[in-house]
Amino acid sequence: MSTSLHHRAIENLGTRIITGELPTGHIMLAEHLEEELKVSRSVVREAVRVLQSLGLVETTKRVGIRVLPPSRWNPFDPQVIRWRLSSDARGAQLRSLIELRSAVEPAAAELAANNAPAQLRRELVDIAHALRDAGHNGDAQKFLELDIAFHSVLLSGSGNEMFANLMGQVAETLTGRTVHGLMPDHPHEGALQWHVDLAEAVAAGDAAAARDASEQIMRRTTSRLSDTWTDQPRVFIPVRRN
Amino acid sequence: MSTSLHHRAIENLGTRIITGELPTGHIMLAEHLEEELKVSRSVVREAVRVLQSLGLVETTKRVGIRVLPPSRWNPFDPQVIRWRLSSDARGAQLRSLIELRSAVEPAAAELAANNAPAQLRRELVDIAHALRDAGHNGDAQKFLELDIAFHSVLLSGSGNEMFANLMGQVAETLTGRTVHGLMPDHPHEGALQWHVDLAEAVAAGDAAAARDASEQIMRRTTSRLSDTWTDQPRVFIPVRRN
DNA sequence: TGACACCGATGTGTGCAGACATCAAAACTC
DNA sequence: GAGTTTTGATGTCTGCACACATCGGTGTCA
Incomplete structure (x- = not known):
């Protein structure tokens, strides 16, 4: 009540x-x-x-x-996204979110490398190291938390409030992934290192390296999840003209 | 009333x-x-x-x-965007939108080249040619309409409803640009050709070329507008933890 | 005497019920 | 078929009862 x-x-x-x-x-x-x-x-x-x-x-x-x-429908509204994630269109919604993340996160990484305040860069490095440790130890719960924290801090560090706002939806996606049993028992070793590379590139202000590392991560994430939506047809929304 | x-x-x-x-x-x-x-x-x-x-x-x-x-605030809500565009934060809002477009449109171009239905590809090519003609003839009104139509069709053709939904906000941005006198009298010759290149790459299913052309367009758009927000400070939204 | 826990008064959002105003679809008239 | 009237649903207003967080007073204990 x-x-x-x-x-x-x-x-x-x-x-x-x-x-x-x-x-x-x-x-x-x-x-x-x-x-x-x-x-x-x-x-x-x-x-x-x-x-x-x-x-x-x-x-x-x-x-x-x-x-x-x-x-x-407003596809960016958190409520709409949540409702779609728990409906038959979950696959299509996940694909949309992953495609959006794949487009945005490398750009955010670049921006963060160029603009993020020093404290945020340090925090990102710390999280990346903790994330690697949690991955090695097989601490799934902690790994998830740190994964969400990592991407949240990265998106916040871009200094673009639209990017930063995506973290909420990213978190939904990631938590939803575990809920639906799509997380691997042991995280991919390369992915763990890419997170560290990304954090250190941002810390060093190396925008190109940050983008590269982020693209690697997103490519792997996409390929890991892509089989969940292979059956989902793409919908081509007609252009609305006045 | x-x-x-x-x-x-x-x-x-x-x-x-x-x-x-x-x-x-x-x-x-x-x-x-x-x-x-x-x-x-x-x-x-x-x-x-x-x-x-x-x-x-x-x-x-x-x-x-x-x-x-x-x-x-929900930075993706059309109303919030509109309010911010007509406030002191207009520069920051424009920057956010351009950064988002810069991240999304190349990805959308790739997706469109891989997935768009045939009719949509043809339409995109037609619009690109008409856009080039309008640019050469200095028909500003028609140019704006075709520019909006071009990017709308491209984003729709990605088959990602989140990308497609951005067109509304892109349209606001573009129309706002003319309203605020930020449009050049004569469009850049290279940009006109890039639009044609992009359309033809999508039509040919050449994802890499489509992405390249889109990135060119977005780079030029960004550099043309970046001086409108140089004075706007970046805001780093704190990560919300539960 | 002072500190602290308790408890009731107060004010504000939440939810309810009923009335009238407004306006566009539908039916009707010519 | 064009113009008019009727109808029925949302739009707007108002008075009331309730839930409940906050504040201040009261009482108890050290």
């Missing part, structure tokens, strides 16, 4: 829309939602307003609340 | 928070907002709920509605 009714209503409708249980074009009435969710009008209205701002629904007078097509 | 009260309330509070007129930690009371905005409680409550989902405010019982620090 700790979560608010408002929050639960958003969660309920959001997941049902994203799983496709409430398909594109499906029309709901606020009044109907009241009795279905057993909540009052204000709760329904506030939830619908939030879903509207996420691009999941639109409201039209005399019609009702219409579910919008996936192309209108 | 066409926009709803709800929407106007969001716009009012959102802009004032992002410009810093309502600083981090500032506390408002719902009751006070009612009389200030001259709207009823329901409007205020729905607006606050949306701002909450954007990470701009949080509500606490017995305290009120507290403005959150910029590190909590």
